[in-house]
Amino acid sequence: MLLRVRVTLPDRPGTLGQVARTLGVSGADIVQVVVLERLGGRAVDDFTVVWPGAARVERLLAGLAAIPGVRVDGVWRAIGAPTTTGQDAELLAQVAGNPADGLATLVDAVPGLLAADWAVAAVVPVDWASRGGGGEATVGHASWRAPVPPPLPEVTPLRARSMTMPDGTHYAIAPFGRAGLVLVVAREHSDPLTAAAFHSTEVDRLAQLVRASAVILGDRLDLVGAPPVVAG
Template sequence: MSYLLRVYLQDRPGSLGLLAVSLGSVGADILSLDVVERGEGYAVDDIVVEVARGSLPDTLITAAENIDGVRVDSIRPYTGVLETHRELELVDEIARATGAARMQVLVDLAPRVLRVSWAMVVGPGAGGVVQLFGSSSAPETPLGDVDWLPVTEPVQLDPDAPWVPEPWRDIDTRMAAAPIGAASKALLLGRSGGPDFRPSELARVGYLTRIVTTVLATS
């Protein structure tokens, strides 16, 4: 079974090696590591580890936080496919598709590319904002009126805002949105249980949606 850990650690020589050794001591095999963000004296990393079925996530948290300067921000099961050029492959798949299928390809592949729980494209419709395209895991709860459309740049959305459906709040869904295609449409991303979207992740979403918008415009 695989888990995705988001960890904060002091950005100093050897800290990542110590973390790897500590995780290995509880039977965790590191499959991939992505640097999400690097700041003054710290780094935020996403680490995918594989453990024996039945192993408890708490064991991974304890092993990681036994290292001085390491804090686990979140841990969740991971079922994505590990790829080194995820964004490029997504854009290529969209370019190969035609018509409305391009938006469906975007929401189908965005969860594993951006490491979120679900993705949907939303836009104005009868009675408020409606889901135009959604990934297989996207919630079907009607949105109604929202206070953030249209968006002009990637933003993290308030998980406790009045427009957020109650089932989404119940599972602490963290969300981000970015303009896609027409100005009235947006790519809405959700993470059930978090973590929050880091500024570097929002920038990454923005780069991707701008490229996809260009592809859609040239179709």
């Protein structure tokens, strides 16, 4: 199976090699490494690995924990192939090429790009700010792996951010900037694996995709969640 392993490690020569060797000795086949952050002598890296289905993940965690200064932030199942350069641009081209299904295309693709479980385009009342509590969100479109009904967090105020709920589910949220529409992406907790929270770079990436899609789709977004017009 495909796993995403997020580690925080000292940003010094040799440490990344130690992590890579430990993953290999544990039985993992590394297919991609993405640097999420380098700051203050520390780095946050995402490793996408092929992991033998019958092997125990505890062996991998024990090996990484033995490396001085290394912290495992999360290990979780990745959906689909690792992300590659240009995938975001390719997705936006698909949205532009078929705007009638553009929102569905975006919602269905985002979980794979962010190693998440599911995504939902949710709609909040346009007067949410005056309601105090924000108002209950409704589902405009849900990805194919989303639960029915999807458990949505409080998405207001409408700004890009991440959050973690008491049950361990991690969310990333990004508003479209019109019609009370917001994209919600989720990583669920699943024993014995523990997903990492969405990193700020992932939230920024989601927000950029959503803003670009909003420009492409324009007025079509105003129809999401609107009641159907019945001919008289």
